[in-house]
Structures are given as C-alpha cells and as structure tokens.
Amino acid sequence: xxxxxxxxxxxxxxxxxxxxxxxxxxxxxxxxxxxxxxxxxxxxxxxxxxxxxxxxxxxxxxxxxxxxxxxxxxxxxxxxxxxxxxxxxxxxxxxxxxxxxxxxxxxxxxxxxxxxxxxxxxxxxxxxxxxxxxxxxxxx
Amino acid sequence: xxxxxxxxxxxxxxxxxxxxxxxxxxxxxxxxxxxxxxxxxxxxxxxxxxxxxxxxxxxxxxxxxxxxxxxxxxxxxxxxxxxxxxxxxxxxxxxxxxxxxxxxxxxxxxxxxxxxxxxxxxxxxxxxxxxx
Amino acid sequence: xxxxxxxxxxxxxxxxxxxxxxxxxxxxxxxxxxxxxxxxxxxxxxxxxxxxxxxxxxxxxxxxxxxxxxxxxxxxxxxxxxxxxxxxxxxxxxxxxxxxxxxxxxxxxxxxxxxxxxxxxxxxxxxxxxxxxxxxxxxxxxxxxxxxxxxxxxxxxxxxxxxxxxxxxxxxxxxxxxxxxxxxxxxxxxxxxxxxxxxxxxxxxxxxxxxxxxxxxxxxxxxxxxxxxxxxxxxxxxxxxxxxxxxxxxxxxxxxxxxxxxxxxxxxxxxxxxxxxxxxxxxxxxxxxxxxxxxxxxxxxxxxxxxxxxxxxxxxxxxxxxxxxxxxxxxxxxxxxxxxxxxxxxxxxxxxxxxxxxxx
Numbered sequence: 001x002x003x004x005x006x007x008x009x010x011x012x013x014x015x016x017x018x019x020x021x022x023x024x025x026x027x028x029x030x031x032x033x034x035x036x037x038x039x040x041x042x043x044x045x046x047x048x049x050x051x052x053x054x055x056x057x058x059x060x061x062x063x064x065x066x067x068x069x070x071x072x073x074x075x076x077x078x079x080x081x082x083x084x085x086x087x088x089x090x091x092x093x094x095x096x097x098x099x100x101x102x103x104x105x106x107x108x109x110x111x112x113x114x115x116x117x118x119x120x121x122x123x124x125x126x127x128x129x130x131x132x133x134x135x136x137x138x139x140x
Numbered sequence: 141x142x143x144x145x146x147x148x149x150x151x152x153x154x155x156x157x158x159x160x161x162x163x164x165x166x167x168x169x170x171x172x173x174x175x176x177x178x179x180x181x182x183x184x185x186x187x188x189x190x191x192x193x194x195x196x197x198x199x200x201x202x203x204x205x206x207x208x209x210x211x212x213x214x215x216x217x218x219x220x221x222x223x224x225x226x227x228x229x230x231x232x233x234x235x236x237x238x239x240x241x242x243x244x245x246x247x248x249x250x251x252x253x254x255x256x257x258x259x260x261x262x263x264x265x266x267x268x269x270x271x272x
Numbered sequence: 273x274x275x276x277x278x279x280x281x282x283x284x285x286x287x288x289x290x291x292x293x294x295x296x297x298x299x300x301x302x303x304x305x306x307x308x309x310x311x312x313x314x315x316x317x318x319x320x321x322x323x324x325x326x327x328x329x330x331x332x333x334x335x336x337x338x339x340x341x342x343x344x345x346x347x348x349x350x351x352x353x354x355x356x357x358x359x360x361x362x363x364x365x366x367x368x369x370x371x372x373x374x375x376x377x378x379x380x381x382x383x384x385x386x387x388x389x390x391x392x393x394x395x396x397x398x399x400x401x402x403x404x405x406x407x408x409x410x411x412x413x414x415x416x417x418x419x420x421x422x423x424x425x426x427x428x429x430x431x432x433x434x435x436x437x438x439x440x441x442x443x444x445x446x447x448x449x450x451x452x453x454x455x456x457x458x459x460x461x462x463x464x465x466x467x468x469x470x471x472x473x474x475x476x477x478x479x480x481x482x483x484x485x486x487x488x489x490x491x492x493x494x495x496x497x498x499x500x501x502x503x504x505x506x507x508x509x510x511x512x513x514x515x516x517x518x519x520x521x522x523x524x525x526x527x528x529x530x531x532x533x534x535x536x537x538x539x540x541x542x543x544x545x546x547x548x549x550x551x552x553x554x555x556x557x558x559x560x561x562x563x564x565x566x567x568x569x570x571x572x573x574x575x576x577x578x579x580x581x582x583x584x585x586x587x588x589x590x591x592x593x594x595x596x597x598x599x600x601x602x603x604x605x606x607x608x609x610x611x612x613x614x615x616x617x618x619x620x621x622x623x624x625x626x627x628x629x630x631x632x
Contacts, residue, residue, distance in 0.1 A: 001564050002353075027483060029599070031579045033590040043579065045566060050501050052566060074483035074602040078594075102310035102631065112318060143456035147398065157401045169408070171430075173415040194323060194330035217330050217421045222429070 005054040027072040067093040085112040168233040180249040182228040189220035205251030286389040286617040289627035305608040313631040324586040336629040344423040350580040354561035362549040363427035364505040369542040372535040378572035379532040426553035468521040472607040472619030484603040486574020487527040492519035498570040521622040595629035
C-alpha cells in the first residue's frame, strides 16, 4: 500500500495502538480479509492530519485478538461487525454483541469466510457486556 | 418569523411546481437510459452482453437464435449497449411501462451458422410470464 | 425511579433508513441508548466473488441510493491506482462536477428531511423542489437521476457538450438564487433555532475521540475534509472546508447549508476549468488489478474509505467499504444520553444517517 504499513504481532497490538494515540493518530477503521483457510488479515487504519498509516496483524481463525476499544471506543462498532462476519473473537470488547450485531441465532457463522477451513463455532448471541434485548416497550 | 412569506407569495403567483402526471408528461432528456431494445435481425448471438451484464438479466442461446431479457432484473446501466459489437442493442428514452405481472422479453432471430454470414430477418417478439 | 424503554426505529417518520436504537428514558430524558443494526445488511462486499471489476462498479454504486456516484468514483480511483493508470484530465474534472452535483443533491435531500422532521413541511417541499432541478441536470448529462453509472475504469462514459454545460451553469445560478432566498427561513427562523440550538452537543474532543467525520466533525470545529488531499481535480479547484464550532444540531445545519452553496460554486468553477480532450482511456485488456490500496474520498456525509485487494485476477479478492455514517454512529450514541425524548429524532437526523451505506 502507498502509506506506511507495519506488521505487528498480536501480543504487541494494544501497546502499539496506545502509542499511536499518544502521538495524535486517530483510528479510522479496521479491515478484515481472509488470507487463506486458516488465517485472517486484520488491518488497522489510522489518520493524522489527512495522512494514513496502517498496522497489520495476522490472526488464526478461532484465535482471539485483543480489542482496542479501551483505547479507541469507536472501534467497538467495527470490531463487533468483524466478529459477526468473520468469526474472530475480540477479547475485552467494551460493548459486546457477541456475534449478534447483524446476525440472528439461525444465521450462518462467519458468513464472510469463504475459503473453508476450520470455522469457529457461532458465538452465542446473548454474550457478555451490554447486549440489547431489542424487544418493544418495557417498564421496569 | 415571516422569512418564508415572500417565497410563499411568489409560489402563489407562479402556480404549482408539480406536473399533473399522467395528463402531462415531461419530455425525456436525450440519451436517458430507458427500456432496452434489440434489433434481433442484426444480433449475432455472440453473448458479450450476457458476460458484461452486472445483474445477470440477459440470456442468449446461439444454437437456437434466442435472446432473452428480464426487464425486472435489469438495472438499465447500459453496459450491454456499449459492449455490443454490432450495435443492435439500444436504449429507449422512456422507461419500461408499469406491469401487473412478471414478464420476460424473448426475441427469436436467425441462429448463427458456423462460418457463414448472418442471415437477416427475425421473427416477432414474444412476451410471456417469466419465473415468478 | 421508574425507567421506560422505548424503541426508536426501525420504522420512524424521520428515519430515511431503518436503524433501531433502544432508549432508556427517565422522566423524558434519555439515560442510555443501545443500537441494533442489521436491517439492511446485504453483504454486498461478498459480491466480489461473483462479479468482475467493471461489474463491481455497478454493485458499489448501489451501496447507497443518495451518494452513489461517489462510491463508484472511489472504487474506480482505487482500481486505476492499482493498475497504474490515470483518467484523462477532462474526465477528472467531470467526475468532480458530478460529485459536487451529488453533494448538492444529497444535502438538499437532508435539508428537506430535517425541515420535515421539525414539522416545517412547506420548507421541506421547497428544498425538494430545488433538488428536482439538480436531478434534472444529472439526468440530462448522465442518463439517469441518482444512480448515474457514469464512472468506468479509466474515465467516464458521458461527455456533456458545450451547450449542455452552458445550461448547467445557468441553472446553477438560478438554483443558488433560490437557495439564498430560503436561507433566512432555515437558519434564522426562531422555531428552527429553538429546536436545534444546544441539542445534541458534541464537543471537539469528543468528536475527535469518537472518530466523527464529515459535517458532523466539521460542526464541532475539526477542520478536515478529504477533498483537501487533492484527489481527482480538487487540486486545481481551491476551496476551504466549511467549519463551525458550536457542535450542536444548528451548527450541523449551518455547515450543510453552507456546503451546498460552496458545492454549487465548485460546479461553476469546474465548468470553467474543464479542459478539452478525451474522457475515457481505452483499456487494452480487462482490468486485473494486483496489490492492496486504501482510497478515501469525501462523501456528503464524510470520509468514505475503500480498501481494495487484488491478486492479478479479473475478480478482486476483497473490497472493504467504510462509510461515514458508520464512523458517526458512535458519536450519535454519545450525543443521545441527556437529550430529551422529543429531541431524539432531531439529533439522530442531524448526523445525516445513511444506514444502507453503514450496513452495505
């Protein structure tokens, strides 16, 4: 890619993201794409004064990655989407829909993983954190 | 508080901004992308339109000389018109008229003969109920 | 203390597209807002498996029904960069012209919806009547009103002649005059001010922290507009991002209204600098891009990001689309707590939510 792209190991991700935040970079978004049957490629895009920078992390399917939502809260939404569509688990996600942001219990697991290989189990839709019930009006 | 009053008074004088459709119909602009048409007599059934179509609304059978178009799946993008090597496809300036049932347009032409020139004259147009 | 849980959406008169927010209310004030998305998720990104690169242009155009040309523009820019080609100068300026017309059309749609959500129906009609004239300009120059399908890899498909461009320029002048007549009604009206000033306040620090983009961020004082990166022909057209500092709904309204006028001026100047020449590069073979790229453009709602990955095949490996409303949703969810229940529709609409873009 045109801009600076660095590969970091999964363990060093949170520290690297915190360092970028301290330097004035802000998170644009995450991109997940399938590399092959076993691995996913996670890209983190950062922006400062209209310049971009990227971090690349390779995650095995089924492996949990650390969530960066404690550093950048806006990552919670896109990490939930990646959980739904690719089946990655983000550990420490502040608002966790548990794979139920777009998906319903009867939806296929990890619908964007098409190269087969070991598919992770469909995560439960009533997961931890704040999960909205979504049913009508209730008075408590 | 009366900021919109001049505009309202002007509108009262000028009359309605809407057209009394379908009694009054606006003339279409030139080269608007409307309904697809095929001069089946010139079609060589090469299948380029089928391959370029983004919405898979076209089907061609070169052996039988049949060209089928689904006007309900078509997105009227005009890529097929650009791709056609003999320029037999064109788009009208008006859209397809509303229909009460699914239709498919099926045109029968003279099938391509191997190595031979394309004969002229296609048979008429058939519209029939497509798959629902 | 009793709490009431009220569902906002997915069907609501102010929402152009379905989004569900579960509001926990205590005495008419919102205490908590939890989103539920997925009503219009179509999985369009997976269509790369079944459509080759030129067909994908039509697919990405249909991600959003309001700003479709800009999606196609971004996609084409990305593929052209991967292929190492550049659209001819005339095509670049035409792309800017149509993008700015789209921006005007999108902002007019929003201004109308916003007026409607406040109950100001006659103003809503006025804005949409002006919008119809913009759509006519689009239809005459491209062949269709909103989903214009005019971008291709290597340029554009239509080339307006001098007569058409003269008509476009004259119409732009008339439209600007009409908009200026509506300006006091939309910006200074006491009722509009009462319903929008101070509502949904987003501070600059919050906007930056939560990743807000576009007019939502610019109304809070962040002076960033992706058009400043000089993609397409923006390098040749000087412009300044429209910035306000109040951070409330009225500031967002002012930003979008002033951006509409700025875009009309950009269209006028684009017509003036339009160079002669061809509008489309002839590609020798079907495009088979190789490599990865991230492209960003400025959509009416903010920064649009496309990540494209190809491996030299006719079909791309991955297209990832990050739309501006996706980035503005966390900001919305931070604005809602503390708002009164009757202000929730106004605040939600003030970020210009395009949920079909968000969920693709």
